[in-house]
Amino acid sequence: MASARRIKPIEGNPFDPGEPVQFQFEGRPLEGYDNEPLAVALLAAGVGLFGRSTKFRRPRGPVCLHGHCSGCLMRVNGVPNVRTCQTPCRSGMVVERQIGWPSAGLDLFRAVDLFSGKRLDHHAMFTESSWLNRLAGGVVRRLSGLGEPPSADPKKPVPVSRFQADVVVIGAGVAGLAAGRALGECGHNVVLLEAEDHRGGRLLDGATLGGWEQVGTLKTELESVSGIEFHVGTPALAVYPGDPLEVVAGNEGKTFWISARRLVMCTGAYEQLPLFENNDLPGIFGPRAMDRLVCGHAVVPGEPVVVMGDRDETLGLASRLAELEVKLAGVVTARRDAKALELLRHKNVEIFDERRIVRAHGGKWLDRVEFAPPDSPQSDLVLDCRTCVAEAPEAPAYELAHHAGCRVSFSSQGGYTVVVNDECQTSNRSIFAAGHVAGAASAAEAEREGQRAGLACALSLKDDQKIRERLKSL
Amino acid sequence: MSRTIVCRCEDVTIEDLKQAFAEGYRDLESLKRYTGFATGFCQGKCCTAHAARFLSALKGGDDTVADPIRTRPLLHPTPVSRFARAVELLEDE
Numbered sequence: 252m253a254s255a256r257r258i259k260p261i262e263g264n265p266f267d268p269g270e271p272v273q274f275q276f277e278g279r280p281l282e283g284y285d286n287e288p289l290a291v292a293l294l295a296a297g298v299g300l301f302g303r304s305t306k307f308r309r310p311r312g313p314v315c316l317h318g319h320c321s322g323c324l325m326r327v328n329g330v331p332n333v334r335t336c337q338t339p340c341r342s343g344m345v346v347e348r349q350i351g352w353p354s355a356g357l358d359l360f361r362a363v364d365l366f367s368g369k370r371l372d373h374h375a376m377f378t379e380s381s382w383l384n385r386l387a388g389g390v391v392r393r394l395s396g397l398g399e400p401p402s403a404d405p406k407k408p409v410p411v412s413r414f415q416a417d418v419v420v421i422g423a424g425v426a427g428l429a430a431g432r433a434l435g436e437c438g439h440n441v442v443l444l445e446a447e448d449h450r451g452g453r454l455l456d457g458a459t460l461g462g463w464e465q466v467g468t469l470k471t472e473l474e475s476v477s478g479i480e481f482h483v484g485t486p487a488l489a490v491y492p493g494d495p496l497e498v499v500a501g502n503e504g505k506t507f508w509i510s511a512r513r514l515v516m517c518t519g520a521y522e523q524l525p526l527f528e529n530n531d532l533p534g535i536f537g538p539r540a541m542d543r544l545v546c547g548h549a550v551v552p553g554e555p556v557v558v559m560g561d562r563d564e565t566l567g568l569a570s571r572l573a574e575l576e577v578k579l580a581g582v583v584t585a586r587r588d589a590k591a592l593e594l595l596r597h598k599n600v601e602i603f604d605e606r607r608i609v610r611a612h613g614g615k616w617l618d619r620v621e622f623a624p625p626d627s628p629q630s631d632l633v634l635d636c637r638t639c640v641a642e643a644p645e646a647p648a649y650e651l652a653h654h655a656g657c658r659v660s661f662s663s664q665g666g667y668t669v670v671v672n673d674e675c676q677t678s679n680r681s682i683f684a685a686g687h688v689a690g691a692a693s694a695a696e697a698e699r700e701g702q703r704a705g706l707a708c709a710l711s712l713k714d715d716q717k718i719r720e721r722l723k724s725l
Numbered sequence: 726m727s728r729t730i731v732c733r734c735e736d737v738t739i740e741d742l743k744q745a746f747a748e749g750y751r752d753l754e755s756l757k758r759y760t761g762f763a764t765g766f767c768q769g770k771c772c773t774a775h776a777a778r779f780l781s782a783l784k785g786g787d788d789t790v791a792d793p794i795r796t797r798p799l800l801h802p803t804p805v806s807r808f809a810r811a812v813e814l815l816e817d818e
Contacts, residue, residue, distance in 0.1 A: 489798030
């Protein structure tokens with residue numbers, strides 16, 4: 252079980268928790284806040300095990316906290332597979348874990364993991380005879396799957412709104428906001444779609460580096476520009492190339508079918524965890540998820556915390572944790588020069604040389620992490636911890652652009668990125684891309700590229716000497 | 726059992742990828758179809774880059790070999806109610 256605690260919310264916090272509420276978790280009343288995500292309320296209430304994996308029945312818990320992964324799925328009000336990190340904690344909600352027999356806490360099928368050896372090859376299992384194969388197939392079908400069918404009444408179909416726009420910008424992170432602002436200033440009518448309930452993207456996860464202030468500034472600037480229509484909590488679901496481009500998006504209340512002349516892809520990147528033994532144990536988070544939890548929602552999932560990584564954001568988060576008096580078991584980094592390290596030393600946090608994680612240990616929640624020097628398989632450092640923040644290269648969200656026919660390229664460091672020219676134009680000339688999806692390495696670069704994409708896109712719709720000059724001066 | 730999980734939705738391990746590669750599945754699409762990574766709830770958001778990196782490393786660091794897997798909409802978990810009776814419910818603009 253997690254040893255979570257709530258801390259005093261940080262000033263300037265854009266996440267308003269709302270009023271205290273009570274909800275039901277497997278027959279127990281738990282407390283949370285009206286506006287905070289259910290996953291956060293559960294963690295804060297000491298629930299660490301959110302469910303089980305389908306094959307090995309390994310413990311699962313929230314990982315990304317941005318609605319991308321499957322770690323926080325639960326049955327909510329009779330509906331299976333609800334992403335609890337994207338669902339506000341409302342009064343009276345009935346929440347249950349969905350995989351595990353007799354329960355997720357004590358799942359007898361965990362034996363599959365414990366006794367199946369290094370690999371469980373389902374391609375070759377029970378193939379000795381067709382009779383055995385049919386029997387095993389029937390049993391496995393009963394055991395597998397993601398939860399039980401819903402018991403709640405089916406949702407009512409939502410209305411579909413079909414309209415036209417000059418430009419659709421997908422993603423209201425730093426690049427998308429900058430692109431939207433530039434397009435609006437050039438007089439185009441823009442629809443900005445954002446999957447999450449908040450605008451700002453990674454800026455919201457960069458409390459330490461001034462992200463929250465920057466979101467505020469961008470928002471104010473955007474409000475002064477007319478012709479921009481915002482839809483938050485409205486992910487773009489599909490893009491069909493053509494003239495016009497067809498974009499399908501939707502939220503709780505409405506489905507949108509938008510015909511657009513141009514598209515700007517600012518879909519950002521998914522945070523990833525590094526690969527090491529037992530990297531799936533609950534209690535291991537990426538820096539953005541941890542920033543959202545602690546700085547955004549004021550919940551520390553477990554202490555002490557170990558932070559491993561080299562990026563400014565990661566070390567900034569470590570120093571912010573120290574400032575907030577969160578207990579740190581150590582920071583492992585190759586960096587020597589970062590400003591954040593001074594503060595960590597001042598706070599007597601132990602700093603270890605560059606290492607990689609080789610193994611995590613724990614039952615249903617993390618207990619300790621083993622590290623090894625970069626070129627050695629032998630671990631030389633073990634840190635007891637109840638939360639591990641581990642950095643890995645992010646994976647750009649290239650899928651929508653790829654589906655629309657834009658060329659993507661792969662690099663081991665950067666994953667798949669959308670290929671763009673000097674003016675942020677993709678191989679489909681009506682589609683532009685900017686920010687982390689097109690390979691930007693920092694929020695500052697993403698903002699600059701977003702602006703470039705916005706101006707270039709505006710120019711492609713209508714030639715204008717002033718815009719041409721602005722673009723040149725970037 | 727200690728496992729290095731590449732795909733958390735479908736419990737695909739690094740050992741599964743190694744075995745599949747040894748059996749001759751040496752492009753990303755075949756690796757995906759054989760091991761099942763990227764076919765779970767997250768549809769590859771958390772594992773595709775890892776698998777591509779694994780493939781590129783086994784092919785001697787050749788990044789050009791890792792063509793992406795086929796992308797299909799919908800790219801986000803979506804209730805059927807968003808599309809049910811969509812034609813009937815199309816609003817006039």
